[in-house]
Amino acid sequence: MFQHKLAACAVAMALGAPAIATANDSTEMEKIRAEIQQMRESYEARIQSLEAKLKETGVVADRAEESAQRAETTAAKVATPPSSANAFNPEMALILQGAYRDQKNIENRHITGFLPTAEAPTNTRGFSADASEFSIAANVDTWLRGYANLVFVDGAVEVEEAFFQTLGLDYGITLKGGRFRSGIGYQNELHPHAWDFADNNLMYHALFGEGALQDGVQIKWVAPTDLLVELGAEFGRGSELNNANYNGASSMNAFAHVGGDFGASHAWRAGISFLHSKVDKRTFEGTDVNDVALAGDFSGRSRTWLADFVYKWAPNGNAQHRNFKLVGEYFHREENGNLNVDTEGTYQSAQSGWYVQGLYQFMPRWRVGLRYDQLYRDKANWNGNDIGTVVKELADYDPRRATAALEFNPSEFSRFRLQYAHDQSMQGIKDDQITLQYILSLGAHGAHRF
Amino acid sequence: MNKFLKLLLSVSLLIATGSANAALKVLACEPEWGALARELGGELVDVYDATNALQDPHRIEAKPSLIARARSANLLICTGAELEVGWLPILLRQSGNSAIQPGKPGNFEAAAWVRKLEIPARLDRAEGDIHPGGNPHIQLNPHNIALVADGLSKRLAEVDASHAAQYQQRQKDFALRWQAATKRWEAQAVPLKGVSIVVQHRGFPYLSDWLGLKEVAALEVKPGVEPSGSHLNEVLEQLKRQPARMVIRAAYNSERPSQWIHEHAGIPAVMLPFTVGGSEQAKDLFGLFDDTVNRLLGALK
Structure with missing residues (x-):
């Protein structure tokens, strides 16, 4: 037809x-x-x-x-x-990190006024290529997923994280167990390669060294609402710096996060956290007021409140070309117990601090950042007297630092960063630090956290 | 105490009855699947689009609002083929919702229903943002939409079995309207057959395949890598030997690279809605294709 x-x-x-x-x-x-x-x-x-x-x-x-x-x-x-035996290969990723650092040579780097943590501020100058991170993850079975993150530093391998997590329990509940970065605050869950600056902020550094780790269990619940309401609690050993050896949980915390959007362009999240730890002989080294070396330890109770806020902007939510991120966190910590500095004595402290940082990507691949750190040493008494009269590093001084960074990100898997910091975290020292850093990510495609 | 118990009871009753009457909660990763769910579900579904047409679906963060929506979703509709690999896994892990986990009926991957193009022969990050399963931007061929609609309506009937007959009826109705519209677009688009085009991001292989367009160059050096000045010059040189009629980009792409080609090569730069909501006319799936075909034809004049 x-x-x-x-x-x-x-x-x-x-x-x-x-x-x-x-x-x-x-x-x-x-x-x-x-x-x-x-x-x-x-x-x-x-x-x-x-x-x-x-x-x-x-x-x-x-x-x-x-x-x-x-x-x-x-x-x-x-x-x-x-x-098919290797068809079950887990997701593997390697983070390569290296830096060139230009700063003063100060052997006894510390943050004045605050009892030191296990991790002192780095005094490595010139070139360094340490702290490569290796992570491996896979579903264990129908119900669990396993994840491990190992950090290779010269001469040692550290288990940064090694935990299991439930795969979709219902009612918004997620359980986690093993060693993991605690869910308190905002930055705490981020690995160093995901930080917005080459070094840690003073607040986290003073509190936890790198971040609060937890050997224990975490339960998290997401409410069935359109606004994100997330409640969580953890029970465990706490950070190594607590040096705890007790039956039961020596570190407990609870946190709450609320978050949502304002239109397509704005997203936010705010949170509060409370952390309670029993500390057993947290050791430190310092000098007395006559510059004679001394060693001491602290045992007692440590309670920390944290508040955090994150705001992100991108035109219509398209972060590809321009975007802005603002982060602020605040803490207040009280510690009570015994401080042993050659002789036993009671120790009481009430200290606080905050940091705020903003990052702006002004064109594809390029981002600038500014950060300001401020700590308040406030009260730190030993046998009723100011500890600053006994230990030089614990002098009554409010540490602070201003940092600026410029990032070049050729792709989402590579980052080059130039950073300048005016560091006044040690009493009597003004240190201008320049850091040039690279962070490269190989292997499995990491997901973008908020 | 008695009062408190009463309150608790009434609140839980409210929640229980509320959820019994409520529409099926659908979380759509991309607006085209949200629009399709609305076509096939109508009043029976409550759809939330995780992204909009001005966002690059590769680069989304697992932001708080999305975690909250994933928590209560009954059905998740995503493209799959690793398009959402950068954010969906976190969302699923943090949702505490077993219904939408991979492999469950509540997790629907559109790309599984169509034949994929551009499956890379070599998997290497040096090749840019490539997807091992093939190019995931499957939505710009109406025949793909028809195939996905068929699969999705069956899935809706499976997840929300009490309304199975209604979903079937709606799919029948949609399929008829879609078939007629597809014929219309294909008749209109006849002059586009064999037309050479330049694309900004390799997001249009299914459109080209459907209409017989010939992609002669891409402005991105490698998929997902922003166009560089030197590469744009290369493309310009190439266009002298191998001319193209237009340069096309998606609504979420930056306008500058294709504008530059427009100015230097003298060919029209065409913004395509790419998905529902990408232009004023692309209000739904029908509007998306109406507008796409119109804009392409407009550039030929």
């Missing part, structure tokens, strides 16, 4: 040609042309729709073929067990 019409059209065209030659009437010619054109268009549309139909059946056929192929490959895999 279709061919018949085509033939008819051809005949019409053939007949039309001599007709045009003889009849000089231009309107007639116009009319015939229009008719032919119309016919042509209608046939073309039909051919198109037929073609589309053919194609559609083709797609279906392709799908059938694909599934057949899939069945074939599955069959092949079943037939050759050794080749």
